Amino acid sequence: MTHSLKKILLIGGHGRVAQLATSRLVSAGLDVTSLIRRPEQVSDIEALGSTPLVRDLTVLSVDDWADILSEFDIAVWSAGNGGRGGEADTYAIDREGALTCIEALEKLDNPPKFLMVSYLGSLDHDIDPEDSFYPYADSKETVDRRLLASNVEFVILAPALLTMEKAGGVDIVANKPKEGYTTSRALVADVIVELAQRTELPKEKILAFVDGSGQLAQFAELPPQ
Template sequence: MVGDMTDSKKVLYIGGHGKIGLLTTPKLIEKGHEVHSLVRNPDYKPELEKLGATPVIADITEQSPEDWAKLVDGSDVVVWGAGNGGRGGADLTFAVDRDGAVALVDGMESLGDRAPRLVMISYMGATENEVEDDGGSWYSYVESKKQADNHINASKLSSVILGPGVLTDDSATGITVSDPGSTRDSDVETPRDLVADVIAEIVNEDKVPPHAPLEFYTGDKPVSSIWES
């Protein structure tokens, strides 16, 4: 059943052909939201359209802050689900996960009061993780996410950074939200389906959770528990 259209939000999902994006889009469509899915490869258009999304073709590495401002203007929520994740080498990872995200934040800030809310998919402990600089893919990913997340935190945007644990393809059964300042367990798992549920909950409720960042993993509480202090 389609949700109340009076509460419909226009959502720009960056990296919409990723696993989480493909799970999130139908959850948003079902609730009556309008999803625009940004991807680089036009071959993904039929699949995205079948889900109910409007494809937006753009290369993250080529967008200036001004370009991003034009792309996001008019949206209510922007979800960053893109990531090179070390594929294609360190330079490409920095270009996508750091430079692309930073340019997006700068472009959104330039809109002032018209800036949409930003939901950034990151990972648990991203702003504090330290690894040896070996010039490799993992180092470039860790540094890129750290710098991007800290850039968001230093901005004036209405935003929430999502910090899931180790991602799995399991079905979502419930959630556990980490207490701020608690000791992290690097082995906890978070279904991608649960990340999609959390994104949908944030869009539906039109606000941001009290936790910053919102770190979570599989558990037995309802997703609505993310609003508990």
């Protein structure tokens, strides 16, 4: 496969999925930069072969994002609060940070292609506002709908409940909430690497996938089950 997308920005580069993707992207011969929040994370990122970029995404302006993004061929949003710090941090990272990033992508004349890591059924969730998961679900729905309305070249990745199992095959499913599905973080990383190496992103704007038996090379060419 021809690697026309050479420079990759992993936003939220110290997260589990991002770290798994980093080593795979580096092994594939791509130039990886990881945007991280804390200086103490630098050594972990360097050990994976990526260039650390220490910035707090919650305070980046549209212009800040535009300056950063303009240097890359593809950007991957894998940042997430993960329930730490409560509702305020979740909205600051998962909603406001992502919305500002999308606005910057729209501002650029030649923006990078964009992969947004979301979750299965984000557009149709029925999470109770009193549930502790609601701020995350609300943020993801807002951001995914904003991205769908944008003119950015993007794909939203929608895995199911994440696990630490080894990556196996992949099944494409309808992007609707459903219990019983799981997606290994390693598989999410493999999907990121697969799409990052392509000359064109799939036509589908939301790719919902779970652990299964399909071949990764056929990803986004399989009909939903």
